Amino acid sequence: MIKKEVTNKYADLEVALQIDCKKCSGLCCVALYCMKSDGFPENKQAGVPCKHLTTDFCCDIHPLLAAKKMKGCLAYDCFGAGQKVTQSSYVNENWKTNPDKADEIFQVFMKVFQLHQIAWYLLEALSLVSDDRAKDEIDALLVENIQMTATTEILVIDIASYKMRVDQALKKVSDQVAADSSDGTNGKDYFGKNFKGANLDGRDFSMALMIAANLKGCSLKKTNFLGADMRDANIKDTDLSGCVFLTQMQINAAQGNAKTKLPANLSRPFSWQGE
Ligand code: SF4
Ligand code: SF4
Known part of the structure; x- marks a missing residue:
């Protein structure tokens, strides 16, 4: 394939x-509906404007979202x-x-x-x-x-x-x-797991918990991230250009840097700049 x-x-x-x-x-x-514990500025009912939304529909703290650790807004x-x-x-x-x-x-x-x-x-x-x-x-x-x-x-x-x-x-x-590419070692719970530098080509991480997993410098050709929870996954210095089913929301929730390579259809989050 x-x-x-x-x-x-x-x-x-x-x-x-x-x-x-x-x-x-x-x-x-x-x-x-937003919850402060999920990285939004405050608990907010659905249908109620966030207090930071300006009259022309911009966010008045947009440049500060990363510093304020508003991960929900960033992701x-x-x-x-x-x-x-x-x-x-x-x-x-x-x-x-x-x-x-x-x-x-x-x-x-x-x-x-x-x-x-x-x-x-x-x-x-x-x-x-x-x-x-x-x-x-x-x-x-x-x-x-x-x-x-x-x-x-x-x-x-x-x-x-x-x-x-x-x-x-x-x-x-x-x-x-x-x-086509599995090595038979697929699983679903990789919370905090350190994969640093590993060859993960073809691994099936679909629906897996990848929260805070360290993927720094891993090889990820045709690695499947369909629905994986990528919050705070370390993808610094990592080439993700060949992986599959990775969305912008997953990228936004992960921790990358200027050296992270992304699939062509995804954008580098502004909060990664300068890292
Ligand atoms: S992006 Fe800005 S305006 Fe929108 S919910 Fe987050 S803090 Fe509020
Ligand atoms: S993320 Fe989507 S819904 Fe939110 S302000 Fe941007 S375009 Fe609108």
Whole structure:
């Protein structure tokens, strides 16, 4: 199984899944329930604006988030749902200009977030499969996804059965990646484990606890991080460019530095600068 470039057919979708906070109305800072213990500034009810959200939807302490150890704010990534809802789903209105619609807007945001997250995984899967049947299956799921996020009736769509089909398709790809490269030593609990400098090529860390694990300088070609908890994992001086199913949110939650190499579709968190 060779990782290939995702076809240009989905170039627009790839861009749409990258967050662009300047085009958003601060949706995550209002719609979500936050807990101080999870690295947010305070306990906050869903639907209540964070006290640091400015009138033009910026964060007044953004440059200080790392120093203040606000890991929840640093790690969050909406897969582009915020700007999609602000710019496309609700043109010329937002939760602030139309408070009567605020709850509805927040629900749409949560649904688009789920669908965008799924689309991200499907694109990653599409880059990994080589046989036409698997490609067609993922392709059909992506087309369905795009149609659902484009409709104005998104809240009445039940995505449970869609998610089930996606899970099955992703499991097949994930199993195939593991079968192609597993060394038979896969596990799920690596809390704080020191892997420093190890060759972890092809390891299956899907859904694994990697909290505070030391991956510094490891070789991670085709290593599968699907759903792994990467909070505070040490990925300094580490080349992650060949690993699979690694998301921006996982990267944001980990500890990297200027020498960390990332997959092409992920960005270096601003909080890593200068380390
Ligand atoms: S919802 Fe997304 S785009 Fe909007 S501010 Fe939050 S992370 Fe940025
Ligand atoms: S501190 Fe900033 S990024 Fe975090 S929830 Fe508040 S406004 Fe948003």
